[in-house]
Amino acid sequence: MSDVGAFDAGAARLDVIEASGPVAVIGDIHGRADLLARLLAQLGQMPVFVVGDVCDRGPDTREVIEQLVARGARGVRGNHEDWLCQFVDGRGFDSVALNAMFGGAATLRSYGIEGRSPREIEAQRSKVPLAHREWLAALPVVIRLVVDGAPYWIAHAGVPLSLAVGVDPVRRMREILPEHHCDLRWSALDPDNMGVLDGPVVYGHVPRQAPIDAGHAIGIDTGCGRSDGALTAVILPARRFVTVRAGS
Numbered sequence: 174m175s176d177v178g179a180f181d182a183g184a185a186r187l188d189v190i191e192a193s194g195p196v197a198v199i200g201d202i203h204g205r206a207d208l209l210a211r212l213l214a215q216l217g218q219m220p221v222f223v224v225g226d227v228c229d230r231g232p233d234t235r236e237v238i239e240q241l242v243a244r245g246a247r248g249v250r251g252n253h254e255d256w257l258c259q260f261v262d263g264r265g266f267d268s269v270a271l272n273a274m275f276g277g278a279a280t281l282r283s284y285g286i287e288g289r290s291p292r293e294i295e296a297q298r299s300k301v302p303l304a305h306r307e308w309l310a311a312l313p314v315v316i317r318l319v320v321d322g323a324p325y326w327i328a329h330a331g332v333p334l335s336l337a338v339g340v341d342p343v344r345r346m347r348e349i350l351p352e353h354h355c356d357l358r359w360s361a362l363d364p365d366n367m368g369v370l371d372g373p374v375v376y377g378h379v380p381r382q383a384p385i386d387a388g389h390a391i392g393i394d395t396g397c398g399r400s401d402g403a404l405t406a407v408i409l410p411a412r413r414f415v416t417v418r419a420g421s
């Protein structure tokens with residue numbers, strides 16, 4: 174993996190966003206532009222956030238990011254955005270993306286980028302439109318989302334229990350991010366091993382058959398990008414799930 178120390182400034186950023194409900198937080202999309210289009214149509218005009226992992230595996234990451242840019246969606250970066258942010262920022266291509274399990278070849282294909290060597294791939298970076306590069310570069314690692322005055326958190330892999338945040342969670346989060354931001358994108362945790370903050374943490378990262386509301390943590394990765402996967406959003410503050418699946 175890429176060296177944590179080389180990661181860009183956005184990687185350790187927390188954004189605080191205030192919104193009026195309802196808002197939607199969308200789970201891992203993984204290149205399924207078809208499911209995203211159907212989900213966005215169901216969400217109407219409410220503000221949209223993503224929990225990260227918009228890219229890889231599914232066939233059309235380019236169209237996913239195009240829809241998210243057009244929709245004014247914001248969100249956090251997932252572990253799958255690590256290589257893509259690094260690539261589009263000009264910090265080099267990490268060939269871990271070509272691992273079949275990781276699925277980055279599909280992302281490159283969606284942008285018309287051919288070739289197998291890092292050098293060949295890096296030479297085609299400009300095939301990713303500037304608007305997409307800017308959208309990716311702007312993704313923080315954590316969002317504190319205040320909906321109608323009530324706090325929620327968005328972090329791709331949730332917040333580990335060991336990093337549980339104390340009386341001033343925003344300050345504490347900013348303190349832990351420089352050293353621990355990777356944990357918030359890469360840890361594979363179940364809700365029992367996640368910290369209890371001052372509001373629920375909406376997370377993705379670990380595919381589940383159905384979304385889960387565990388009180389302190391709301392898991393919304395329903396395996397989008399896999400053949401039998403579905404795409405889920407949670408509507409806040411109602412904590413209602415909306416799921417679309419292929420062929421339904």
Ligand SMILES: [Mn+2]
Pocket residue numbers: 201203226251253377378379394
């Ligand atoms: Mn994922």
